[in-house]
Amino acid sequence: xxxxxxxxxxxxxxxxxxxxxxxxxxxxxxxxxxxxxxxxxxxxxxxxxxxxxxxxxxxxxxxxxxxxxxxx
Ligand code: TRP
Numbered sequence: 001x002x003x004x005x006x007x008x009x010x011x012x013x014x015x016x017x018x019x020x021x022x023x024x025x026x027x028x029x030x031x032x033x034x035x036x037x038x039x040x041x042x043x044x045x046x047x048x049x050x051x052x053x054x055x056x057x058x059x060x061x062x063x064x065x066x067x068x069x070x071x072x
Contacts, residue, residue: 004045004047006045006046006064007043007044007045008043008044008045008053008061008062008063008064009041009042009043009061009062009063010036010041010042010044010055010059010060010061010062011039011040011041011059011060011061011062012036012037012038012039012040012041012057012058012059013038013058013059013060013069014038014057014058014059014072015037015038016035016036016037016057017035017036017037017040017055017056017057017058017059018033018034018035018036018054018055018056018057019033019034019035019036019042019044019053019054019055020032020033020034020053020054020055020056021033021034021044021049021050021052021053022050022051022052022053022054023049023050023051024047024048024049024050024051025051028051028052030054031049031050032050036057036059055070056070057070058070058071058072
């Protein structure tokens with residue numbers, strides 16, 4: 001699957017879950033932070049600007065590689 005068509009889903013299981021986008025390229029830094037409250041869902045892709053995502057807080061993450069949950 002072309003990575004541009006692929007997406008992942010993050011569902012917050014508590015208030016204040018942070019979804020942080022990290023830049024693609026030689027310099028890896030935070031460029032976007034999204035706060036989700038309990039039950040909120042974010043659907044996102046990796047793009048030319050975003051190469052990695054950090055999830056902080058209790059959440060379920062679904063990707064084409066499977067489903068996982070973060071610890072509290
Ligand atoms: N403007 C960002 C981009 O196109 C938005 C984005 C895409 C994003 N995927 C993300 C932000 C994942 C946070 C997490 O790269």
